[in-house]
Amino acid sequence: MSSTVISHDAMHHDDHGHHHETFLTKYVFSQDHKMIAKQFLITGIIMAVFAMLLSILFRIQLAWPDKDFPILEVFLGKWAEGGRIKPDFFLSLVTIHGTMMVFFVLTAGLSGTFSNLLIPYQLGARDMASPLMNMLSYWFFFTACVIMIASFFVESGPASAGWTIYPPLSSVPTAIPGSGLGMTLWLASMVLFIASQVLGGVNYISTILNMRTKGMDLWRMPLTIWAFFLTAIVGLLSFPVLVSAVVLLIFDRSAGTSFYLSDLVVQGEILPNEGGSPILFQHLFWFLGHPEVYIVVMPAMGITSEVISTNSRKPIFGYHAMVYSLVGITVLSFIVWGHHMFVTGMNPFLGGVFMITTLIIAVPSAVKAFNYTATLWRGNIRFTPAMLFAIGMVSFFISGGVTGLFVGNAALDIHLHDTYFVVAHFHLVMGSASIFGMLCGVYHWYPKLFGRMMNTKLGYLHFWLTFLGAYLVFFPMHFMGVDGVPRRYYAFTEFPFMEKWVSVNLLITWAAIVAALGQVAFLVNFFGSIWKGKKAVQNPWGANTLEWTTPVEHIHGNWPGEIPTVYRWPYDYSKPGHDEDFIPQTVPFSQTMSSNQMHDFEGDEEAMRIQEEWNKENNRVE
């Protein structure tokens, strides 16, 4: 299959008649994986900025609960009458912030960008298995984003039942204004989003399984590809369950069914629904919801592995263990969802079982963290902005991961459930860690995306502001949670024991504002460098993977000639005996006789014999 593609593109590349592309086919309805990756990335960045602004709004409310900010009324109108955000709108803000960050930024923005960019590039494919599906995947995602933002222009406001949209709050419009049209739009947006994810996921999986270049067996794939592959599998198996949950919720809201509703007296009105269970929704939701956090964090792990290895000039430590731990996380991620529901009244014995599976998943996660550390050990570390973000990702993953032992433990979760402790936990381990993985990827592959380099100084500034900011924002929240401050509280002024935390909220909000302004450094750098950046060279980081063998200028089909063949794994950095500190995957062992190790030949006796002969001739002692 791939050979036909090769001959087609290799021979006709320069004089392709049908290469004439209009603006519409090249930039808008593009089917080229590189352009789609850029579309995903830029949409993701826009959504991230939007969601970040929402978070600044509710942080302002939390830090200054008694103060008016008349300028807010200019932008928000009746939702901030007199310059103070209303409780309903506060809940809308946290809801949409969560939804956008989790789904649009960290799922589509992260996976969508880097799976699309790197799967064909790093595997040696001309494009995705189905470019059309790929394009559809982006446009479904884009429509979902537009609908979600459109919900801000609805009279009753955007959805406000939390990003987990638990019914009955989300299904009874009289319970909260956001459960009116805003919720309908949320659900519509989510259905389109899931369609996008399924289209994308099928595409990623089939590309990885079928379109690897010659020599690229599974155990020679970079860890990025392993991560995208397993992420796509998790997404493909779990997102459809969310569709079912959402569709049933739509029925409950619009068709009068009672899947999730029973025994309700809302605002004094007895509702006719009988026989449903709100807990059913939670099971369906978290069957996606928990794998979702791994959908978010696994690509970040893959990207980080690649960047840490490249910039430590050292092979990633324990490549196989890294893959097996990803596989372990993938499998276990499907049987831990109940840990979100320990205190819902689910059978306590079931809670105990979910606790056991949950704490098992900490083992592969711990192995990953140890392996990152071992990779740094005795490396020759180069601190590009991407490397700093990768180190930041590992730091967040550890700091946020350890608190998983608290919230994953059913007994400890009794006290910590739904408090700020949980907010701190997931913002560090899944929010900050994956956003750092994403930014790390942007800095690292920017030359590949746009053919230019980003400004490193702005990159460092961005890293330090964001890194310090994120810690200052999320670390103190643990203590609020231990004190028993529930999340999604509009103000901390109603109960005496919470009042002491208003001062800490001030610190958090200022840190958030500074970190948010720090993102301007990124935006200027990102968008400015598209036109003004220094021209990139072909392989700026001295990396081994295949994408750096393509020309800097994007061409249809990625490689001008034949697709390169792969001879080795992607992590031959600083191999003893070789004159350079990296050996790209395309270099055959015959060209690196001085650095080959018997282990490299995977039991190929002929190759070993040749190597031994060469060793004898050249007096090489291995």
Add this chain to the structure above:
Amino acid sequence: MNLKINNPFKSIWGLLLVASLFFAVPTVASQQDSTAVEAQTETTVDTAGSAEADTTAAPATDEAPATTDATVSTGTSTTTAAAAEETSKIDPQVYKNFFYYVLLFLVICTVIAVIGRIHSLYVLTKKMNGKYDPLANNTFQAILLFLFLLFFLWGTYYSFAVWGDWAWREAVTEHGKDYDQMFIVTTVLTTAVMVIMHILILTFTLIYRMRAKRKAYYYPHNDTIEKIWTIIPATVLTILVLFGFFTWRKITNVPEELQKSAIQIEVLGEQFKWSVRYPGADGKIGKRNYKLTTATNPYGIDFNDKASWDDIDATDIVIPVGKSVRFHIISKDIIHSFYIPDFRVQINAVPGMTNYFQFTPTVTTEEMRDRMNDPSYDYIMLCNKICGQGHFNMGKKVIVVTEAEYKEWLTKQGKYFTEDLQKEFAQNNTEIEVDQQTASLN
């Protein structure tokens, strides 16, 4: 350094600066002519009788002092006249302040850009003198990361010492003691892991930063080490899991006889308040049916069940110290959560099903006040599941008293089956009886 005028970024930057100056300069000047502005506003409002004139006047007062150019102000006022009606209530000072902050930010950006340029110049001169070290910045970042490590360690210490002290109160229930023990064990363990891992990572980044003539150590794997650091966390986690599992079972799996012998209290959550129902003298909580909810019977109690007749309606949750209490948590409308931080108690209130939490308080409110040295301290039960605009304010006081005080308190509480309800109930029943009689007659 070449100064090109056709650089679009510089042009945009300059425009932004100018635009902000345009708005911000008068904030400095406004101290002098603020009285003039006010006077002007007053006169325009006074003279303008019609609403139309009013709206055009508002932007005029916005813009006029900012520019002092009459033509510009009229130009902008006509274009913004439509929008002005909405915003006319907002004090022009608000806009000025906003643009003042925007300007401040732009100035900071400019300063940073200048510093960046100076640094480039510095690097350039070093290069010209042949003293340029391409790894200088790399070393600098490594040192910054190490400084971050010091900050991180200090921050961890500080937050435990200060915020930890604020946050930590010993549990005041029997199961809470097990909880606290496990919490502390887990905290010590996780903090140790976090600190050690950060020390390792951030010293490695310093020690193994790139040097010109060094090569990294090619070390792709070591199965023994990998096995060790798979097995150690697995063992530690197994211990934690077992520890947690048994504590969890102990809390949630109460033997049936203890369930029955406990004091039963029902708590009903609704937007945005809690109602508490004590069983009364018979020790039984009467039946509830949500379909019976009326304005006079908002709880939906089924008074056909005689067990409900003596059910007590309490304003606070009052429980005796040292007695096992079994809470029945229900919800009237949407999901709420029954959460008492001091007790390490939480269970959701779910419509359509009853959840239970049984525990034994060990410290009375009075004792706790002494302990906290705060005479107004109260235990509080909070709603801990997003439930709407009043979510943040949906609490109920929990008072732990001695057994004698509890008994005395109980006698003073009102009943759900109030006299009005009794009358209503009696009337309904006679109506039904009358209906039945007439039916039999026919």
